[in-house]
Structure formats: structure tokens, C-alpha cells
Amino acid sequence: MTLKAGYPFWLIKDGLPFTFPKLDHDVDTDVVIIGAGISGALVRYYLVKAGIKCTTIDARTIGLGSTSASTSLLQYEIDVPLYKLNEMIGKEKAQRAYQLCGEAIDKLAEITKDFKLDELKKRKSLYYAAYKKDVSWLKKEYEARKEAGFKVKWLNEEEVMEQFGFKSYGAILSDKAAETNAYMLTHCLLQQKGKNKSLEIYDRTPVTDIKHTKNGVVLTTESGHTLKAKKLVYATGYEVVDFIDKDIVKLLSTYAVVSEQYNERQFWKDEVLIWNTADPYLYIRTTSDNRVLVGGRDEDFSNPAKRDKLISKKTKQLTNDVNKLFPELDFKPEFSWTGTFGSTKDGLPYIGPYSKKPNSYFSLGFGGNGITFSLIGAEIICDLLQGKDNPDAELFSFDR
Known part of the structure; x- marks a missing residue:
């Protein structure tokens, strides 16, 4: 394949x-x-x-x-929200799965010290409501994460705008996340x-x-x-x-775009990892050499040829997604690609x-x-x- x-x-x-x-x-x-x-x-x-x-x-x-x-975002969150996973497999197991992912971020950071890889940066993560209807369940998710021991903060619409400069209906700000270079x-x-x-x-x-x-x-x-x-x-x-x-797995295709290099590092607050509640979700991060990476716009995988034909269209869509969120970035795409990944029911x-x-x-x-x-x-x-x-x-x- x-x-x-x-x-x-x-x-x-x-x-x-x-x-x-x-x-x-x-x-x-x-x-x-x-x-x-x-x-x-x-x-x-x-x-x-x-x-x-x-x-x-x-x-x-x-x-x-x-x-x-890989777009190499390191998060403790998995593709099924914690409050839903609680219902699917029980609270104790669901919380443990999330906690293991949180611990894995810290362990990866320690491992990279062994060979002085400077491309793992600890970040915060902002998970924002893409639609007003998502606020009610996102607040449930906030409470579930807090109960599981994660350092999280709820931001309302005004606070997201004030701190990060874009319109949302609310968001969870998590202390634990990181970005790296998996390759x-x-x-x-x-x-x-x-x-x-x-x-x-x-x-x-x-x-x-x-x-x-x-x-x-x-x-x-x-x-x-x-x-x-x-x-x-x-x-x-x-x-x-x-x-x-x-x-056991459903195959999907995801798309990613990296911007041209910026002369100065003037991105959003704390360069948090940003992702949203849309399905498929949008995700944004920075790179070590002053670029912005955006990914998402997933499609069901059928065959490589069909997946690959969509790169140009998806590049334009993802570019528009970033510029809509942060017009001041004037995001200009330089590298685009697509990859196959899998999802499981839980x-x-x-x-x-x-x-x-x-x-x-x-x-x-x-x-x-x-x-x-x-x-x-x-x-x-x-x-x-x-x-x-x-x-x-x-x-x-x-x-x-």
C-alpha cells in the first residue's frame, strides 16, 4: 500500500x-x-x-x-472524547487510557534528551468549539478531563477572542501537549x-x-x-x-500543508496546539523553523490514486481555513501532502x-x-x- x-x-x-x-x-x-x-x-x-x-x-x-x-502533534486526547469513552468502556479504563497518553508525552520528552533532539517542544493545547451546538458536550468533556486529573481551563467565547484572537464558542485549554518531528x-x-x-x-x-x-x-x-x-x-x-x-480499523486519508517560512516568529499566544470539534477536525501547530502546519479535511480511504488527486483541492481548503482563523498570518502554502491513517471504534x-x-x-x-x-x-x-x-x-x- x-x-x-x-x-x-x-x-x-x-x-x-x-x-x-x-x-x-x-x-x-x-x-x-x-x-x-x-x-x-x-x-x-x-x-x-x-x-x-x-x-x-x-x-x-x-x-x-x-x-x-505524520504531523507529529503529541496530545493526551484520543479521537473519542473522554466523556464518551467513559460511557463506552467505563470511567476507570477510559481515564487510564487518557492518563497513559499524558504520561507518554513526558516520557518522549525524556527520551529525546538522550540524543539531544531539539524538535520536541512542550506546548499547551486549545480544543475549541467549531459550532455553537458543540458547546454543551465540550463542557462535559472539560469536566471529564478535570475529574481525570488533567490541568484544564474552560474559556468562554470572549476569552478565546481576547487571548487567541479568533472567534469560537468556547474552548478547553490544556496544560499538557507537545509537538515534534516523528521522522x-x-x-x-x-x-x-x-x-x-x-x-x-x-x-x-x-x-x-x-x-x-x-x-x-x-x-x-x-x-x-x-x-x-x-x-x-x-x-x-x-x-x-x-x-x-x-x-479492527477503518482507513482514512488526511491532508497537511506547511506554510512558507516566516521572517519573524510572531504567531498566536504560546504557540498552543489548536484543534477543533468539527468532524473531521482541523488542527494547527508551528514548526521549529518558523512555519505553520495545518492538517485535516479527512476523507474515507478507497485507493491511493483517488486520495492523491485531492491534494491540490485540499491544499486550497486548508489554506483558507488558516487564513479565516488568523488573517494576519497571510498563510502561504509551500509543502502539501496526504497520508493514510486508521481509526478504531473506541x-x-x-x-x-x-x-x-x-x-x-x-x-x-x-x-x-x-x-x-x-x-x-x-x-x-x-x-x-x-x-x-x-x-x-x-x-x-x-x-x-
């Missing part, structure tokens, strides 16, 4: 910071991780830290799947070396066959080489539909074992919170591989 098209800003900005070889020999290891985007990179980071021998492979050049198309973060994570000082990472190595047995897993590559492992971690993101037969990812694939684990960070979900998945899988109980594993299981 072609996961993105257009000119993703991060790929233009950072190019190919590191290169990796194709697999040209057979491998015998403890764990194979298939997928080297942000999900696979975080799994590998945790396994290497735990001293677990692992090998990572990817069919593409590293980072050129969904990761390069560069992935490459940095993959540079961590294990005890043998070898990366054991191979790209441009498509897998053509996977055999699961009671004793382990054997993968065969396009070139005929094999990888034998005790366990396999699937971190293939939205291409997971090729590996499991359970209907907004939660799928993490852990899948009964039809013995000796394997899945880290599938579906939804708008894919990066924080990926960190949660890495922690859970690392525990399970070491035979440890993880109290949060059930929350994201395939059997939930």
Missing part, C-alpha cells in the same frame, strides 16, 4: 539523515521487529535498553511510510546500539512469507534470506490489514498478542495519537517479552 503522497515537509527538511543496508544474509535472533517507522523504532529502543537481542526490518527506506507524513525522532531512536554495538537494522527488505510455529517464527525475504526468531513484533501500522483477518490502539499469530505481538498505534500510542505499545511489549505482567495490556488487547 502507498501510504503517502505529495511533499512531506519533514522529508524535504531532513532528507535521509542515516542510511541502512538491505538484508543480504540469514539471521537468527531473539526478536524480529517488522516495521521501522515510529512504532517499530520505539519498540526497538525499549528492547535494546532492556538488553533483548533484536533485528529490525522494513520493506521501504527507513521512515518513508506513514512516519514521514527525525525515528531516525534518532534507531541509532541506539545494543551490547554488541551493531544496529541490526535493514531496510528495502520486503518480507514475502511468515511462518508462525509453536517454537518461534520464520520470515522469508524477497531475496530468499530467512530470519528465525523466538518472537516477532508487528509494527507495520496501517498495512496490518495484510496480516490479520479481524476488522479510538484506542491494538497492542499485544493476537491468537491466530502465535509467538508474535502487535504494536498498532491507530488514530490521531499514533506516536503516544506507539510509546505505550513499546512499554507493554517490552514487559511481555520479558515475562512481566503489564496492568495496562488488557486495555488495548485484541479481545477487548
Whole structure:
């Protein structure tokens, strides 16, 4: 599946910071991780830290799947509002899911200090009512988040205008959020070396066959080489539909646009992450090099060609969205792209074992919170591989 098209800003900005070889020999290891985007990179980071021998492979050049198309907003909110999730799965589980995402933001910030990546910035987040009819449920959401322990503030119409300069019917201002660069973060994570000082990472190595047995897993590559492992971690993101037969995800296409670089950094107050209650929702953030990124205008995914034809139209619409909100920005688009992502009925990812694939684990960070979900998945899988109980594993299981 072609996961993105257009000119993703991060790929233009950072190019190919590191290169990796194709697999040209057979491998015998403890764990194979298939997928080297942000999900696979975080799994590998945790396994290497735990001293677990692992090998990572990817069919593409590293980072050129969904990761390069990520808009890299880090939020504790998931695609299903907390007050609704309370009703769907119970308050205790719903609150825990949100809290785990909040903790993941702080953990990601700590991880980036290991390799001095300066592209993770702590921000606040503004979730505003796009329509007057949304105010009543948005206030419910505010109360649910406050009860769950989040530092939030309700802003009325006048306060949003006074503080942020645009018209809204009310908003939740959250203290916890961040913005990053998932593409560069992935490459940095993959540079961590294990005890043998070898990366054991191979790209441009498509897998053509996977055999699961009671004793382990054997993968065969396009070139005929094999990888034998005790366990396999699937971190293939939205291409997971090729590996499991359970209907767990709905595929969508999202669109993103990055502005030309501004001479001076004069954006909105505190450069908060901005998103709204529309369906699909609009989201806006800044970048480290004085640009504004806007995304949204999602469509149901049918095929890559249909998705890609809409880039020009969506670029104009998203440009108009920003200029309507902040006319003084005079937003001028420079890079536009589209990517495929997935959503689940409860907004939660799928993490852990899948009964039809013995000796394997899945880290599938579906939804708008894919990066924080990926960190949660890495922690859970690392525990399970070491035979440890993880109290949060059930929350994201395939059997939930």
C-alpha cells in the first residue's frame, strides 16, 4: 500500500539523515521487529535498553511510510472524547487510557534528551468549539478531563477572542501537549546500539512469507534470506490489514500543508496546539523553523490514486481555513501532502498478542495519537517479552 503522497515537509527538511543496508544474509535472533517507522523504532529502543537481542526490518527506506507524513502533534486526547469513552468502556479504563497518553508525552520528552533532539517542544493545547451546538458536550468533556486529573481551563467565547484572537464558542485549554518531528525522532531512536554495538537494522527488505510455529517464527525475504526468531513484533501500522483477518480499523486519508517560512516568529499566544470539534477536525501547530502546519479535511480511504488527486483541492481548503482563523498570518502554502491513517471504534490502539499469530505481538498505534500510542505499545511489549505482567495490556488487547 502507498501510504503517502505529495511533499512531506519533514522529508524535504531532513532528507535521509542515516542510511541502512538491505538484508543480504540469514539471521537468527531473539526478536524480529517488522516495521521501522515510529512504532517499530520505539519498540526497538525499549528492547535494546532492556538488553533483548533484536533485528529490525522494513520493506521501504527507513521512515518513508506513514512516519514521514505524520504531523507529529503529541496530545493526551484520543479521537473519542473522554466523556464518551467513559460511557463506552467505563470511567476507570477510559481515564487510564487518557492518563497513559499524558504520561507518554513526558516520557518522549525524556527520551529525546538522550540524543539531544531539539524538535520536541512542550506546548499547551486549545480544543475549541467549531459550532455553537458543540458547546454543551465540550463542557462535559472539560469536566471529564478535570475529574481525570488533567490541568484544564474552560474559556468562554470572549476569552478565546481576547487571548487567541479568533472567534469560537468556547474552548478547553490544556496544560499538557507537545509537538515534534516523528521522522527525525525515528531516525534518532534507531541509532541506539545494543551490547554488541551493531544496529541490526535493514531496510528495502520486503518480507514475502511468515511462518508462525509453536517454537518461534520464520520470515522469508524477497531475496530468499530467512530470519528465525523466538518472537516477532508487528509494527507495520496501517498495512496490518495484510496480516490479520479481524476488522479492527477503518482507513482514512488526511491532508497537511506547511506554510512558507516566516521572517519573524510572531504567531498566536504560546504557540498552543489548536484543534477543533468539527468532524473531521482541523488542527494547527508551528514548526521549529518558523512555519505553520495545518492538517485535516479527512476523507474515507478507497485507493491511493483517488486520495492523491485531492491534494491540490485540499491544499486550497486548508489554506483558507488558516487564513479565516488568523488573517494576519497571510498563510502561504509551500509543502502539501496526504497520508493514510486508521481509526478504531473506541479510538484506542491494538497492542499485544493476537491468537491466530502465535509467538508474535502487535504494536498498532491507530488514530490521531499514533506516536503516544506507539510509546505505550513499546512499554507493554517490552514487559511481555520479558515475562512481566503489564496492568495496562488488557486495555488495548485484541479481545477487548
